[in-house]
Amino acid sequence: xxxxxxxxxxxxxxxxxxxxxxxxxxxxxxxxxxxxxxxxxxxxxxxxxxxxxxxxxxxxxxxxxxxxxxxxxxxxxxxxxxxxxxxxxxxxxxxxxxxxxxxxxxxxxxxxxxxxxxxxxxxxxxxxxxxxxxxxxxxxxxxxxxxxxxxxxxxxxxxxxxxxxxxxxxxxxxxxxxxxxxxxxxxxxxxxxxxxxxxxxxxxxxxxxxxxxxxxxxxxxxxxxxxxxxxxxxxxxxxxxxxxxxxxxxxxxxxxxxxxxxxxxxxxxxxxxxxxxxxxxxxxxxxxxxxxxxxxxxxxxxxxxxxxxxxxxxxxxxxxxxxxxxxxxxxxxxxxxxxxxxxxxxxxxxxxxxxxxxxxxxxxxxxxxxxxxxxxxxxxxxxxxxxxxxxxxxxxxxxxxxxxxxxxxxxxxxxxxxxxxxxxxxxxxxxxxxxxxxxxxxxxxxxxxxxxxxxxxxxxxxxxxxxxxxxxxxxxxxxxxxxxxxxxxxxxxxxxxxxxxxxxxxxxxxxxxxxxxxxxxxxxxxxxxxxxxxxxxxxxxxxxxxxxxxxxxxxxxxxxxxxxxxxxxxxxxxxxxxxxxxxxxxxxxxxxxxxxxxxxxxxxxxxxxxxxxxxxxxxxxxxxxxxxxxxxxxxxxxxxxxxxxxxxxxxxxxxxxxxxxxxxxxxxxxxxxxxxxxxxxxxxxxxxxxxxxxxxxxxxxxxxxxxxxxxxxxxxxxxxxxxxxxxxxxxxxxxxxxxxxxxxxxxxxxxxxxxxxxxxxxxxxxxxxxxxxxxxxxxxxxxxxxxxxxxxxxxxxxxxxxxxxxxxxxxxxxxxxx
Amino acid sequence: xxxxxxxxxxxxxxxxxxxxxxxxxxxxxxxxxxxxxxxxxxxxxxxxxxxxxxxxxxxxxxxxxxxxxxxxxxxxxxxxxxxxxxxxxxxxxxxxxxxxxxxxxxxxxxxxxxxxxxxxxxxxxxxxxxxxxxxxxxxxxxxxxxxxxxx
Numbered sequence: 001x002x003x004x005x006x007x008x009x010x011x012x013x014x015x016x017x018x019x020x021x022x023x024x025x026x027x028x029x030x031x032x033x034x035x036x037x038x039x040x041x042x043x044x045x046x047x048x049x050x051x052x053x054x055x056x057x058x059x060x061x062x063x064x065x066x067x068x069x070x071x072x073x074x075x076x077x078x079x080x081x082x083x084x085x086x087x088x089x090x091x092x093x094x095x096x097x098x099x100x101x102x103x104x105x106x107x108x109x110x111x112x113x114x115x116x117x118x119x120x121x122x123x124x125x126x127x128x129x130x131x132x133x134x135x136x137x138x139x140x141x142x143x144x145x146x147x148x149x150x151x152x153x154x155x156x157x158x159x160x161x162x163x164x165x166x167x168x169x170x171x172x173x174x175x176x177x178x179x180x181x182x183x184x185x186x187x188x189x190x191x192x193x194x195x196x197x198x199x200x201x202x203x204x205x206x207x208x209x210x211x212x213x214x215x216x217x218x219x220x221x222x223x224x225x226x227x228x229x230x231x232x233x234x235x236x237x238x239x240x241x242x243x244x245x246x247x248x249x250x251x252x253x254x255x256x257x258x259x260x261x262x263x264x265x266x267x268x269x270x271x272x273x274x275x276x277x278x279x280x281x282x283x284x285x286x287x288x289x290x291x292x293x294x295x296x297x298x299x300x301x302x303x304x305x306x307x308x309x310x311x312x313x314x315x316x317x318x319x320x321x322x323x324x325x326x327x328x329x330x331x332x333x334x335x336x337x338x339x340x341x342x343x344x345x346x347x348x349x350x351x352x353x354x355x356x357x358x359x360x361x362x363x364x365x366x367x368x369x370x371x372x373x374x375x376x377x378x379x380x381x382x383x384x385x386x387x388x389x390x391x392x393x394x395x396x397x398x399x400x401x402x403x404x405x406x407x408x409x410x411x412x413x414x415x416x417x418x419x420x421x422x423x424x425x426x427x428x429x430x431x432x433x434x435x436x437x438x439x440x441x442x443x444x445x446x447x448x449x450x451x452x453x454x455x456x457x458x459x460x461x462x463x464x465x466x467x468x469x470x471x472x473x474x475x476x477x478x479x480x481x482x483x484x485x486x487x488x489x490x491x492x493x494x495x496x497x498x499x500x501x502x503x504x505x506x507x508x509x510x511x512x513x514x515x516x517x518x519x520x521x522x523x524x525x526x527x528x529x530x531x532x533x534x535x536x537x538x539x540x541x542x543x544x545x546x547x548x549x550x551x552x553x554x555x556x557x558x559x560x561x562x563x564x565x566x567x568x569x570x571x572x573x574x575x576x577x578x579x580x581x582x583x584x585x586x587x588x589x590x591x592x593x594x595x596x597x598x599x600x601x602x603x604x605x606x607x608x609x610x611x612x613x614x615x616x617x618x619x620x621x622x623x624x625x626x627x628x629x630x631x632x633x634x635x636x637x638x639x640x641x642x643x644x645x646x647x648x649x650x651x652x653x654x655x656x657x658x659x660x661x662x663x664x665x666x667x668x669x670x671x672x673x674x675x676x677x678x679x680x681x682x683x684x685x686x687x688x689x690x691x692x693x694x695x696x697x698x699x700x701x702x703x704x705x706x707x708x709x710x711x712x713x714x715x716x717x718x719x720x721x722x723x724x725x726x727x728x729x730x731x732x733x734x735x736x737x738x739x740x741x742x743x744x745x746x747x748x749x750x751x752x753x754x755x756x757x758x759x760x761x762x763x764x765x766x767x768x769x770x771x772x773x774x775x776x777x778x779x780x781x782x783x784x785x786x787x788x789x790x791x792x793x794x795x796x797x798x799x800x801x802x803x804x805x806x807x808x809x810x811x812x813x814x815x816x817x818x
Numbered sequence: 819x820x821x822x823x824x825x826x827x828x829x830x831x832x833x834x835x836x837x838x839x840x841x842x843x844x845x846x847x848x849x850x851x852x853x854x855x856x857x858x859x860x861x862x863x864x865x866x867x868x869x870x871x872x873x874x875x876x877x878x879x880x881x882x883x884x885x886x887x888x889x890x891x892x893x894x895x896x897x898x899x900x901x902x903x904x905x906x907x908x909x910x911x912x913x914x915x916x917x918x919x920x921x922x923x924x925x926x927x928x929x930x931x932x933x934x935x936x937x938x939x940x941x942x943x944x945x946x947x948x949x950x951x952x953x954x955x956x957x958x959x960x961x962x963x964x965x966x967x968x969x
Contacts, residue, residue, distance in 0.1 A: 039906035042914025043921055044898055045851020045891040052850040138842075139835060225949050227855050227863055227915040277853070277915025278949050309856045525913020525950055687909035687955070694952030695912065722860035722947075730940045730953045738954075 029537040030750045033687040034544055036527045038275060048275040050245050051306045054233040058302035059088050061295050062141040064131040064148050065315060066123035069157035069385040069715030070171070073121050073150060076131055081144040086136040088299050090148060093119035095294070100177045101261040103286040104352035104390065105250035105562060107500045109180035110257075111443025113192055113351040115172055118261050118290045123152075124171055124349035125387050126716050127315035134295040134303055157385035159715050161321060161346035164190045164382035171349065171383040183355045183443060184380075192351030193381040195359055199435050200374030202327075205338035209329030211415060215407045216325040217780045219399045219764065221318035221346070221709035222702075223719075224392055225727050228277020229312045234292040235302035242293060243270045247277070249284040249522050250562025255554050258289055262297070273552035279524035280699070281391035284564045285352055287316050313720040317390030318709050320357045320381075321346040324403030334417050336372050336426045341365075341403060343379035345396075348388040354381040356442040357391070361400030363446065364651070367434035368404070368492055369426045375436065385715055391564060393696065394760045397493055398703070402782070405489040405765035409772060418471035419769065420460060423490055430454045442565070447498040449648040453745040453753065455679040456490060459655035463488070466675035466737055467657035474773045483662045484672065487770025491656070491761035494649040495745075495754040496567030501646065503572035504558040505579040507536060508639035509587065511628050513607065513621035514546045520560025521572035522552045526692055526756060528568045531684040532576045535749050539580035542607060542620070558641055566754035569684060571646055573749040578642035586638050590627060591618055593634070650745045652753045653679040656697075656762035660770045667790030669771065671701055672734040678758055679743045682751035686740060689755040693738045696759025702728045704764040706783050776801020821884045825849065826893030832880075840866070840875035840883055844890070851891050851918045855947075862946035865919030866890050872926045874945070891918035897925055904963040910955030912948070920946040924960060928967065936961070 025031050038048070047053055078090035096118045104112040119129055131148050135141035158164050158171065172187040179185035184194030206212055232246035242264065248254050251271040259266040276283065288305045295303035307316070322345045329338040341362050347354040362377035412419035428434060430451055438448040463469070467486060475485045506518040517536050523529040533547040540546075551557055560572055584604070591609040592599040601612040607620040618626075627638055656676040660669050674697055683689035707727065710718040719725035738759075744751035764782060771789060772778050775796035781788055821832045821843070834843045841864045844852045852875055855863030859877035866875045867889035891898050898921050905911050905921070920943065927934065927942045934942065939960055940953075948956065 033907070033909070035903075035906035036909065036911055039911040039914065040899060040902045043891075043902035043905060043911055043917040044895055045853075045918035047850050049853075049915065051845075051854070227853070227861060227913065227947070227949055229854070276913060277855075278913040280949070306854070309858065525915070527909065527912070685909065687907075691909040691912060691951050691955040694954045695948075695950045696952070698952035699949070721858045722856045723858055726860075727947060727949060729944050729947060730957075731944045733953075736952055736954050 027538055027750060029534045029544060030684050031682055031686060033685060034530065034534060036530045037533060037549060038529065042275065049228055049277055050231045050233065050247050050274050053245060053274055054304040055235060055302045058233055058304040059134040059136065059295055059299065060138040060141040061291055061303050061305035062133045062145040063129050063291060064133065064145050064150065066126060066128040066130055068123065068152055068154050069126050069159065070155040071123050071152040072155065073123065073130065074153050075151045077149040078131065081133065081147040084140060084144050084147065086140040087144045088134040088136070088301065089295060091132040091294055091298060093117065093121050097261065097263045098176065099261060099263060101257055102352055103350070105253035105284040105286065105564065107561060108256060111183055111355050112353060113177060113179045113183065113185045115177040115187065116350045118294065125385050127387060128349065132291045132294055134299065157715050158190065159385055159711065161344065161382055161384050164384050165380060171385065190383045191380050192347045192383055193355035193358060195355065196378035197439055198376040199439065202338050202340045202374040202376040205374040206327060206329035206340065209337050210332050211330045211411065213328040213407050213411045213414065215403060215410055215778065216323065217402045217406055217782070219322050219324065219402055219782045221321045221389065222392065222707050223313060223318055223709060223725055224280040224282030226278030226280055226282050229307045229309055230283065230287045230316055231306040232288040232292050233302060233304035234296040236296060236300060241268050241270060242296060243272065244289050244293060245272045245274060246289050247283055248273050249279045249524055249564055251522065251552050251554050252520065252559055253562060254286055254289055257286055258293060261290055262293060270555045273522055276524040279563065280393045281395065281564065282316060283524065284391040284562065285317060309722065310720045313725060314717050315387060317352065317388050319392040320389040320396065320399065322361065322399040324361065324399055326403040326407040328407050328411055330411055332415055334415055334422045334425050336369050338372055338374040339366060339369060340376045341400065345379065345381040346384055346389060347381050348384055348386040350388040351381070351383070352388055352390045357396035359440055359442060360396035363436055363440035364397040364493055365400040365404050366436045367428055368490060370428045370432060370434040371426055377440065386711065387717065393699065393757050395565070395757065398700065398761045398764060401489065401491055401761055402764050402768065406768055406778060409769045410778065419488060420464065420469065420471070424457065424460065427456055427490065428454060442497050442500065447648060452747065453650060453679065453681055453743050454653055455741045455743045456653045456655060458741045459653060459677040459679055462739060462741065463655040463657045463675055463677045467659060467673065469657060481663060481665045483664055483774045484659060485662065485770045485774035486657065486659045487766045487773055488655070488657045489762045489765035489769060491654045491758060492651040493566050493754065493758045493761065494651055495570035495748065496646045496649055497565050498646045498649045501561045501565060501567050501571050502643055503560040503575040504641060504643040505572065505576040506558050506639060506641040507579045507583045508637060509583065509624060509627065511624045513624040514548060515540060515542065517547050517549045517576065518557040519549065519551045519572055519576060520557050521568050522560065522563040524563050527685060527688040528563065528572070531569060531688065532573060534684050535573050535576045536580040538750065539577055540584055541605060566756045569752050570748050570754050571644055573684065573752060574644035575642055577749040578644060579640045582640035582642055583638065586640055590638055591623055594618065594626065648747060650681070650747060650753045652681070652755060652758040654758050654762055656766045658766040658770050660767060662771065662774055662789060664793050667786035667793060669705055669784060669789055670734065673737065674701065674733070674763065675737045676759065676762065677739045677741055678755070679741050680755040680758065681743050681745035681748050681753035683740050683755065684750065684752050689740060690738050692755050693759035694736050696757065697736050697763055698728050698733060700760040700763030701733055703782065704767040704784060706785060708783050819881060821880060823883050824887045826889060834880040836881065838880050840878045840880045843880040844875060849890050853915055853919060855915065860947065861916070862923065863916050863919045865922050865946065867922055867926060870929070872923050891922055894925055901925065901963050904959040905956065908955040908959040910951045910959050912950035916946060916948045920948065928964065
């Protein structure tokens with residue numbers, strides 16, 4: 001990329017204003033940029049991740065994986081493998097309890113079907129687990145895995161999700177599998193989940209609408225590519241309990257589901273999450289834990305398993321591939337009357353997160369446009385013989401948005417309106433609601449909610465400034481064969497799953513006057529340990545150094561559902577705030593007793609307790625020794641444990657504007673500038689929120705332009721390493737500008753909502769709209785590779801639409817004749 | 819086979835199998851600051867310095883390191899701590915898994931390039947991938963760090 005692409009003057013954007021809240025920040029720790037508590041240690045490479053901590057005497061575990069997309073295992077002969085010196089065991093489906101479970105890390109009962117055994121007689125995608133090998137060293141385990149002789153009856157697979165529904169080939173005929181509550185599960189029809197809702201009469205509204213729009217887009221499977229591959233190790237502690245260290249986003253769900261799959265009481269399992277090298281939803285499921293656990297339970301020995309990058313690609317989870325069809329009915333002035341969104345989603349071989357990602361495609365997009373008379377959402381999630389899809393940042397919303405925001409821009413084109421003004425006319429505002437909130441939850445009914453914080457207007461206004469938005473001048477030719485074009489999109493997400501997600505926290509006063517903060521919340525590299533400590537420090541009136549955080553250990557920290565659904569700041573953060581507030585009250589009450597005053601007469605500030613008359617003072621430091629060592633019968637541990645379950649899920653919002661450069665001779669698209677403005681409520685750490693959003697945007701750009709899980713005709717994954725599945729590098733994008741607007745969510749901790757997912761949602765939509773603005777052609781097949789963009793350019797040139805929106809005279813056309 | 823490698827200034831006598839890559843040997847010897855990310859020489863997490871120059875240890879035969887000087891992030895811990903201040907001041911450390919390899923490459927770039935432009939920085943570090951940060955915060959951190967070096 002040339003330096004010119006990063007020229008900040010290109011968009012004419014004014015200088016960046018002061019960070020959010022700087023002028024109005026009334027907090028002393030919250031909404032300040034503080035270094036991550038684990039940051040320096042991780043940069044210095046201190047042992048911190050699961051694989052760094054594995055016991056030296058652990059057996060190495062390797063997996064035999066299916067070479068076929070669909071097959072029945074006829075026989076497994078492990079005699080040669082077992083004869084190798086150093087091989088400890090070979091385990092197959094006959095060694096597993098015949099208990100179906102789900103690998104999806106979700107609440108109980110899970111909204112995903114129990115359609116999976118740890119190992120099964122059938123394998124349903126290339127990479128599905130066949131046998132578990134354990135040996136004294138890695139090389140022996142690998143060799144032994146190669147010596148396991150497996151005879152397969154190869155079956156014809158279902159690879160195209162468009163053909164899966166009611167296909168005579170049934171992926172899941174096994175009688176034991178089941179749904180936990182009605183989710184539309186019909187395995188005989190290859191349906192993992194289905195859902196339908198309608199408010200008002202969509203067909204009648206659209207029929208009566210003077211302007212009708214219909215678009216269908218197809219979004220591809222995308223890989224998480226967290227830098228740390230999935231990894232776990234296990235051992236039996238002195239009590240004989242099974243201890244598993246694992247790179248998981250949800251220790252408690254893992255413990256519960258593993259208990260089911262292994263048929264062990266939950267009390268006999270402990271899950272510890274050390275530092276994680278990224279997750280993005282890819283570790284909101286169970287992938288490696290059952291295999292190390294089986295080996296430890298079988299041999300009594302510690303066991304370790306770190307997936308290779310190829311295994312992460314071929315045999316963990318991807319984003320759900322979806323076909324999203326959106327129909328709009330509107331008045332000629334742009335007022336929307338009805339939205340109809342119909343989706344077909346591909347869950348792959350197993351139904352993890354099938355229903356919920358699909359429902360979120362509607363529930364976290366449709367409320368954006370709430371001034372409608374009728375709305376409908378429905379479709380199916382089908383099984384295919386590909387690697388399972390699972391949770392991935394954006395979680396359906398990003399897919400649904402590609403359909404909705406494409407349709408909105410098409411409507412703008414049709415009625416000749418600025419797409420920004422069209423959105424402003426129809427979008428949700430503070431004090432409003434959407435019936436969709438009430439009707440659609442994640443696998444269940446939703447929760448009615450009035451929006452108390454929504455700064456979309458401010459986000460749009462600032463985003464327009466940053467990109468230099470002029471609807472009459474969206475496209476310009478900057479050099480022969482180089483078109484610069486702009487597009488935009490808006491998005492919303494959520495903050496946890498209301499009435500389902502629960503987090504808790506315990507704060508304990510320690511000698512020396514510091515506080516232990518124990519949270520079940522799961523920091524996957526985002527900095528949640530840090531921002532939770534900030535919340536505790538703010539509430540307790542102390543500094544960050546006075547808070548020592550310990551997180552994500554099912555034996556030693558209180559319960560938390562885990563890090564997903566943009567929940568940690570809002571749900572776990574509220575629990576921390578409550579616990580710290582309770583502890584502060586306890587501290588003041590105990591100090592009052594000591595000082596012989598009523599609690600109401602104690603002033604607590606600057607880490608000192610003072611009686612109202614000013615005669616008696618007590619420092620936090622002195623008091624900490626008194627309460628633990630000096631005060632005889634009055635001695636006590638002063639601690640508080642509190643929980644939080646959201647009664648709503650306040651959405652963060654984003655307005656995003658992009659300028660891209662299209663090479664009209666090659667079809668290559670370069671992102672020149674991505675300007676995004678977000679409403680996340682109060683950012684507990686503005687810089688961590690901003691970096692997370694920047695990272696999300698880049699992942700979204702990767703999805704828009706080239707990330708794509710590709711298969712051979714027989715179902716072998718072709719994109720199984722980082723050469724064949726490249727992720728964006730430092731040189732691939734011009735400039736990303738992220739700003740956070742002033743906003744305050746009354747129901748969140750210190751006004752916070754969430755920031756984890758909102759960043760990824762807009763790029764596929766905004767870039768599609770930018771290409772449409774330049775070429776006149778709506779690209780509907782993701783990702784927008786040069787081949788597809790070139791085809792669009794040629795189609796646009798043939799129809800004469802390309803160049804018609806060029807800045808100045810519309811006479812120039814592209815590509816230029818040579 | 820047996821190897822003698824000087825790691826962070828210390829002579830180590832190490833065992834390796836023929837064909838084994840340096841990452842494996844280093845991690846087995848306890849140098850777990852060398853991370854294993856992609857196995858194919860794409861991500862840069864396994865970066866170490868070989869005679870002062872960055873190499874991808876996952877794609878470097880351990881046997882070839884016999885008799886050579888290897889530096890991991892722990893071998894340049896004071897400079898790394900200094901850079902970490904700038905990186906964490908931007909929040910661009912995120913999950914940290916790529917950080918040791920990335921930081922070593924930053925130090926190598928500082929040694930090698932006098933006044934790198936932003937394009938130079940992006941190009942020099944293109945082989946160190948990060949999936950969390952979107953790179954912008956890392957660029958801010960590197961610029962601030964280099965500027966402070968001049969002061």
